[in-house]
Amino acid sequence: MAIRIGYLGPAGTFTEEAMCLYTSGNEHYEKLEFSSIPEMIYSIGTKIDEAVVPFENSIEGSVNVTLDLLIHESMAMIKKELVLPVNQNLLAKKPFSLEEIEIVYSHPQALYQCRRFLHERLPKALWRETESTAEAARIVAKSEKPWAAVGHRRLGELYGLLIVAENIQDYKNNVTRFIILSHEDSLPTGFDRTSVVFATENKPGSLYRVLGFFARENLNLTKIESRPSRKALGEYVFLLEVEGHRDDEVLKKVLMEVQNNTTYFKILGSYPRWQEGYPPAGGDRKDPNL
């Protein structure tokens, strides 16, 4: 039976790339394109079985819309994670010099990732924000004007654009972490990560107390993030990620303690930690830039 998987389109975005990597070698996947993250997450369990969503970028931080939907509005669980390098390129219809370019189009996060490059090398170019990097490429491909788009090199092939500058992101260690959402998470593999969200009473030391449960057992926290509770300014829900599976004996006990000492608690999922070299050699991973 086909597994229906949603991804953020159109073709040529980094999310589509992550989806291709995740599903490569498995012919049971039926791929459905979505145009917004909320629409896609709302559809898990009805139109689709799984969804690939961006969760965190090494430079720009968490994708808040994804995080907030998981905290406040969805029952979906995290089943898997993938970490992919983000290489941004400047694409144009003709071989314009950088000085000639008048407008540069892209998704706001892609523009910010190349902030310094654009500021120094295209100081006169106006920035125009688009809904996706592919939308930017589409706009640039339709015009004869000295415009450029910022995005994945594959957009060049898809929209008939030239690469006028390569790897223009300001930080070379730019990677994005994607997650696969589904109605359930994964079984233990011995190399897992668990994501939980919780809220504490609004009084001195309450977060400190919760972190103490993990510190006592020497559990390694790999991420902590606060998001608004949406009740009042200064009240937060915390996302915490820890090494281990929620069925591991020690972590299970700690999570029980956390649940008993918080005003809100939810496990987003346990899933295998990303490892370099996945999928194994011989898989369908052709582009070394992925």
Next chain:
Amino acid sequence: MAIRIGYLGPAGTFTEEAMCLYTSGNEHYEKLEFSSIPEMIYSIGTKIDEAVVPFENSIEGSVNVTLDLLIHESMAMIKKELVLPVNQNLLAKKPFSLEEIEIVYSHPQALYQCRRFLHERLPKALWRETESTAEAARIVAKSEKPWAAVGHRRLGELYGLLIVAENIQDYKNNVTRFIILSHEDSLPTGFDRTSVVFATENKPGSLYRVLGFFARENLNLTKIESRPSRKALGEYVFLLEVEGHRDDEVLKKVLMEVQNNTTYFKILGSYPRWQEGYPPAGGDRKDPNL
């Protein structure tokens, strides 16, 4: 001598509103409009003496671009905070019914703040992201088509638009916290807040240890947030806000301990906590919605 203050334009944005409230009654302010937050923050100390920037919204969370510039790229300090309600409205050129509206324009954050309203009441309308709520109003005002903009009611007067739906934000407790940046912070008032950023060693329990310094003295943390270190995925810089002034005896001692136990430490400033009712009656605060 004039104090040159920067704000995020154009007129009619919430930031301009915050700037008007902050400077009201003081004629020494010379107001300079900027079109981007980075450009404005880079200009503190050269083109301008102070800047008004959005820092945090009760629903959407921190304004990451502001936070990251303060962490990584600026020496500016926080001198003051202001907390203003955000009331979003749907504005159009003619009295269209909600069903007729085909495209809705606004800044992405304003669109997200009205996500549920737009999803339920204008299910067929396409979303188009703009650089500011004022830019959205300008686009809508230029066309005869059934388009609408989301933004402050004052945009109606400025661009000749009608309010077709009022207070459309999904959460009614929607407030934005603005900060005033300058080359120095404020003197103690007895009702202050202090913002610091720091990074810890990447090993179990290191954040827990730092929070312990505050918990031991019963100091109330009002915000904790993690941002990418920009060195590697999973390494963070923390923003922490605490009640008190950095010159208060107890807090001063704790901050010294924090500095001695972190790999990076910077005080963003101590400043008076926002109080309802400021400015005092008789000030220039005419709009009760402010």
